[in-house]
Amino acid sequence: MLKTTNHLLHIATFGMVCIFGDYGVEEILTVAVCIMGSWAVSHIGLSLAAGRRSAEIGALSIGIVMLYWIAYVTKLGLGMLLSDQYWVVPKLISNEALVRGMPGAFVIATIGYLALMTAVLTFPLRTGFGWEIPEFRPRIRLLSVLLPLVLVGKYILKVQFNLGIPGVDPLYLGIPYLAGLLAFVIDSGFVFVSNILLFCGLALGRPKLMLYGLLLGFTNAGIDLRFGSKDTAMYQLAIVAAYLAIARYSAGTKAANFRKTAMIAVTALAVFGIAVIGAYKFFNSFRFAMLMEGHAGLSAAIDTALFNKSADSSNSVMEIYNRITGLETLAAIMHLREALAAGGSVAGMFDGSIMQNLIYYVFGTTDVKTAFSITEFGNFYLSGGLLGLVLGSLVLGYCFCLLQYQVLRMRIHRAMTLAFLPPLWILFVFRLLGGGEMILWLKEVGVVVATFYFTARIVCPGCLSRLPGRYSPAPTVLASKPKNAVSCHTPAFARTEPHS
DSSP states (O other), X not given: OHHHHHHHHHHHHHHHHHHXXXXXXXXXXXXXXXXXXXHHHHHHHHHHTTOTTTHHHHHHHHHXXXXXXXXXXXXXXXXXXXXXXXXXXXXXXXXHHHXXXXXXXXXXXXXXXXXXXXXXXXXOOOOOOOSOOOOOOOXXXXXXXXXXXXHHHHHHHHHHHOTTOTTOOOOOOSSTTHHHHHHHXXXXXXXXXXXXXXXXXXXXXXXXXXXXXXXXXXXXXXXXXXXXXXXXXXXXXXXXXXXXXXXXXXXXXXXXXXXXXXXXXXXXXXXXXXXHHHHHHHHHHHHHHHHXXXXXXXXXXXXXXXXXXXXXXXXXXXXXXXXXXXXXXXXHHHHTHHHHXXXXXXXXXXXXXXXXXXXXXXXXXXXXXXXXXXXXXXXXXXXXXXXXXXXXXXXXXXXXXXXXXXXXXXXXXXXXHHHHHHHHHHHHHHHHHHOSBHHHHHHHXXXXXXXXXXXHHHHSTTOOOOOTTSEEEOOXXXXXXXXXXXXXXXOSEEEOOOOO
């Protein structure tokens, strides 16, 4: 299905450029070459996902490919008709200038994408990763009591110490860097923590447990939204869909309990999805209302958001689409290249200086409670030109693969590793969408991985996967014991011959 989508999407995009774009022959040919290169490398990446020895690279490729589809390929095609609705118009660039600059921006994006995917596809280390969920017995009762308390603790930390609140400086906790560390844990780290029971419910075919886990996941997203972070709600929808795909692959077509659980999960996902997407256009107004000094409180912020004329006239789907920054942002910052890259250097690829230049260009000051994305490809290109774009994308691709490789090698039960992969990929996607301070992002990833490790050991303390590569998962028995999780004392892996 993904391969077919890849074919149709690239054909449709090129057709829209030819039919609706007022470009010359040279620009059309340039777009055609880029479309062919994008299609080819996407096809290769998607093909690897089904292979036993290449599944881990294929899995990472799926996330990058789908992001590139949405953020660059579709925005090129739809830009022929909807460019005036992109967020950069007229804040950063006029509609006419954006349309003129899109082919050139697509060339830059394609070069970065090809370099990034080359790094991913040529990464030499493998772990023998597989999608099967081995038998496991998580501490369901402990988690059912502990996770709500943990979410309450997160709420208290945000209220009392302003941890992880966009646009608000946290209070000093008496120990250097402790506030930042806790902010990473309760924000990015809790994307995994709050969804553990959701994954267990899907994997074990237990509908009530799945619904309870789904409630905890959206409660975590609601807490973040209450304090101005609207992205977690969208991440939650993506994680539910990813967990469904993983559990579906492992359960097989005869897992009756999974089919029942999956049907309930899909229904709940549809309900939550419609609610989140429908209300998304009010999120920005709500966020700024909550950040206003001396604001009356939550109810007043909701009223302000609901009766905001700007939000009421906007479209939620377009708001979400604009949130996925890509080609339109790259075209705008290329148009402003001289103003943004003043003093830019290779160091700008890592320190976020170009993003600060963009904020200053728009607002005249850097002391604002909002931020702009420049995309990682734009960050690399403005800092180091084409050479910086290629080298930066290669390094970032190898960095993604190395991080995933280390996670897969951890002596953690494979079920927990599978549950952590979607939140890990979200961190990768966030990096590609944003750009900026690489060191800060690496710190965040380190804290999130450490949170995952300690949480996974608590969830399955005696169920350690052996080092991957020389072991293949034994057949899973997800539907045989729907009421009770399978025993942890049954060997989760059967020894096989090493790969040659």
